[in-house]
Amino acid sequence: MALLTLTDVSVTIGKLQPLDKISFHIDKGEILGVVGESGSGKSLTAMAVMGLLHLIGGKVSTGTVQFAELDLTKLTEDQYRRLRGRRIALISQNPMTSLDPVLTVGEQIDQVSLLHLGLSAADARARSIDMMVQLRIPEASVVHSQYPHQLSGGMKQRIVIAMALVADPDLIVADEPTTALDVTIQAQVIQIMVEMVRKLNVALMLITHDMGVVAQACDRVVVLYAGRLAESNSVHQIFATPKHPYTRSLIGCIPTDKLTDGELKGIPGNVPGVMNYPSGCRFHPRCPMAQERCSTEVPMLKAAGSLSVACHFSESAAS
Amino acid sequence: MIAAPNLVTMKGLTREFTSRKGLLGKPRTMRAVDNVNLNLPKGKVTGVVGESGCGKSTLARLALRLMDASSGSVHFDGVDLASLGTSDLRSLRKRMQMVFQDPYSSLDPRYTIAQAILEPFVIQGVAQNAAQQAERTAELLNMVGLSPTVAAQFPHQLSGGQKQRVGIARALALKPQFLVLDEPTASLDVSIQAQIIELLERFQSEFGLTYLFISHDLGLVRYFCDQIVVMYLGRIVELLPNPQAPPRHPYSRALLDSTFAPDPLKRRVIEPLGGEIPSAFNLPAGCAFAARCPKASAQCKTQRPALVVADNGSSVACHHPHD
Numbered sequence: 001m002a003l004l005t006l007t008d009v010s011v012t013i014g015k016l017q018p019l020d021k022i023s024f025h026i027d028k029g030e031i032l033g034v035v036g037e038s039g040s041g042k043s044l045t046a047m048a049v050m051g052l053l054h055l056i057g058g059k060v061s062t063g064t065v066q067f068a069e070l071d072l073t074k075l076t077e078d079q080y081r082r083l084r085g086r087r088i089a090l091i092s093q094n095p096m097t098s099l100d101p102v103l104t105v106g107e108q109i110d111q112v113s114l115l116h117l118g119l120s121a122a123d124a125r126a127r128s129i130d131m132m133v134q135l136r137i138p139e140a141s142v143v144h145s146q147y148p149h150q151l152s153g154g155m156k157q158r159i160v161i162a163m164a165l166v167a168d169p170d171l172i173v174a175d176e177p178t179t180a181l182d183v184t185i186q187a188q189v190i191q192i193m194v195e196m197v198r199k200l201n202v203a204l205m206l207i208t209h210d211m212g213v214v215a216q217a218c219d220r221v222v223v224l225y226a227g228r229l230a231e232s233n234s235v236h237q238i239f240a241t242p243k244h245p246y247t248r249s250l251i252g253c254i255p256t257d258k259l260t261d262g263e264l265k266g267i268p269g270n271v272p273g274v275m276n277y278p279s280g281c282r283f284h285p286r287c288p289m290a291q292e293r294c295s296t297e298v299p300m301l302k303a304a305g306s307l308s309v310a311c312h313f314s315e316s317a318a319s
Numbered sequence: 320m321i322a323a324p325n326l327v328t329m330k331g332l333t334r335e336f337t338s339r340k341g342l343l344g345k346p347r348t349m350r351a352v353d354n355v356n357l358n359l360p361k362g363k364v365t366g367v368v369g370e371s372g373c374g375k376s377t378l379a380r381l382a383l384r385l386m387d388a389s390s391g392s393v394h395f396d397g398v399d400l401a402s403l404g405t406s407d408l409r410s411l412r413k414r415m416q417m418v419f420q421d422p423y424s425s426l427d428p429r430y431t432i433a434q435a436i437l438e439p440f441v442i443q444g445v446a447q448n449a450a451q452q453a454e455r456t457a458e459l460l461n462m463v464g465l466s467p468t469v470a471a472q473f474p475h476q477l478s479g480g481q482k483q484r485v486g487i488a489r490a491l492a493l494k495p496q497f498l499v500l501d502e503p504t505a506s507l508d509v510s511i512q513a514q515i516i517e518l519l520e521r522f523q524s525e526f527g528l529t530y531l532f533i534s535h536d537l538g539l540v541r542y543f544c545d546q547i548v549v550m551y552l553g554r555i556v557e558l559l560p561n562p563q564a565p566p567r568h569p570y571s572r573a574l575l576d577s578t579f580a581p582d583p584l585k586r587r588v589i590e591p592l593g594g595e596i597p598s599a600f601n602l603p604a605g606c607a608f609a610a611r612c613p614k615a616s617a618q619c620k621t622q623r624p625a626l627v628v629a630d631n632g633s634s635v636a637c638h639h640p641h642d
Contacts, residue, residue: 037508152595182370183535187577188591209508212579216586235583253513254581255542264542266514270478
């Protein structure tokens with residue numbers, strides 16, 4: 001049973017339409033990876049789910065965002081506020097900016113339970129410390145009364161994860177949660193976040209540009225390109241038999257031991273800006289398989305089993 | 320194994336920084352780079368990996384003498400950089416250039432791309448008439464795969480990848496032999512990163528360039544480099560003349576283990592490193608990595624391991640290296 005279902009969601013900002021008819025779902029307790037280059041629409045998708053588009057002057061112009069029994073596009077800001085932090089939580093990219101520098105980290109975790117769960121101060125504190133211990137924050141009761149600047153980047157991001165988990169949400173949206181961290185710390189944070197999400201059976205929408213993280217952590221994957229859905233499938237199928245040339249190119253960009261010198265291939269060109277979306281398939285100017293048809297005809301999203309793909313040549317791509 | 324002559328030789332290279340806590344605090348000294356001995360073979364790519372604060376960017380600056388060493392030396396093609404006066408150093412800089420990490424801040428927003436690319440010629444006093452300038456600009460832009468129309472544009476009109484291409488074009492303008500690449504792809508998408516690496520690979524083989532490639536991504540370094548140096552808190556902990564060989568230092572292993580393979584069939588549990596990187600102002604007496612190391616013994620806490628060369632030519636600074 002799907003927990004979150006986006007159906008033909010388009011987002012407009014003024015006259016521009018950076019997101020075009022995106023559809024996907026996340027099941028309860030599932031980890032969904034959302035990938036694509038910068039400018040593909042990953043963060044906008046997250047903002048559409050979190051109801052934050054108005055902050056950048058945007059809105060969901062068509063389509064529905066069904067979360068459990070609620071159509072999120074119909075909620076008032078007041079209703080949304082009760083939902084955010086309680087049933088849907090956000091982990092953003094930079095822990096340095098998502099924590100308040102003048103409050104102790106403990107107070108900031110406590111606030112979530114005080115506000116959303118109506119706990120007493122003592123209970124909220126106990127709950128926060130319990131969550132911090134589960135996230136393997138050493139000396140949790142000491143750290144509870146420390147300020148963000150006293151903690152390392154990895155510890156701060158664990159605090160942000162604790163804030164996201166403490167009200168026992170159904171869904172967490174994590175937007176590039178480890179990009180700002182050092183590599184060894186990234187791996188630890190991803191690992192502990194995934195472990196906790198699995199343990200607490202929370203669904204996770206994991207936005208990342210790191211295909212390694214996707215392979216390691218996700219159940220299913222959605223690939224976005226220039227504001228449209230290119231492909232979605234189970235993580236095993238996506239890596240074993242990617243059907244969209246863009247998916248294949250993305251996987252081919254990762255340096256691995258299997259590649260010898262000169263074999264690493266970038267994707268030529270750049271993601272087009274929203275003002276310059278190409279006609280037809282938006283990937284066609286960069287696509288190694290593009291034919292004439294691709295520049296004129298928008299490929300429809302075809303579904304078969306767990307696969308959805310928008311490419312005129314997805315059948316031949318399989319071979 | 321690398322048998323090329325060395326273009327750059329670093330001996331006992333050390334750089335200290337002093338800071339004080341508060342206005343009246345006692346000055347404290349840290350060594351951002353501590354006694355680094357490293358040879359860069361001609362025409363090869365040497366990769367330096369490590370996390371933030373390991374001294375890799377300081378090493379990059381010392382290699383070009385963009386910053387003076389506290390002690391030790393850097394020789395470029397037999398010349399001691401520290402012995403050069405301003406004008407000699409400037410003229411030597413034609414032969415050694417740097418590509419910076421952040422293409423967003425390394426280009427002056429008020430300069431057109433053509434001006435940015437031509438600036439090295441101006442600085443070096445290479446006089447050119449307008450026609451030569453236009454020709455050289457078009458040639459350089461073409462070399463890095465940019466359209467000549469870019470010349471009249473300003474940095475804000477370009478994407479990150481395009482800006483980094485301009486940074487490379489500018490570094491190549493004076494036909495150098497040696498390029499220091501300080502995390503040139505760290506702020507770019509993987510798709511664009513791969514483009515830039517393709518470009519750098521091509522120039523390396525076409526012009527026989529020598530690279531010092533700074534990165535935090537051991538996977539990328541293993542792909543791109545001919546030898547690898549792993550740094551931790553200012554020191555070389557391991558030198559691998561064969562990038563594909565499994566590293567032996569526990570820290571290098573941890574770095575390698577932190578990269579997830581893009582293959583869902585290769586899922587694994589990472590043994591997390593304990594603890595945090597210690598402050599460079601307050602280094603432990605023994606091995607700087609001991610507090611986080613799964614193999615640490617009592618010896619590691621008191622005695623700093625020296626960088627020892629093994630039979631296979633690799634060097635490792637560890638009392639208990641992996642086999």
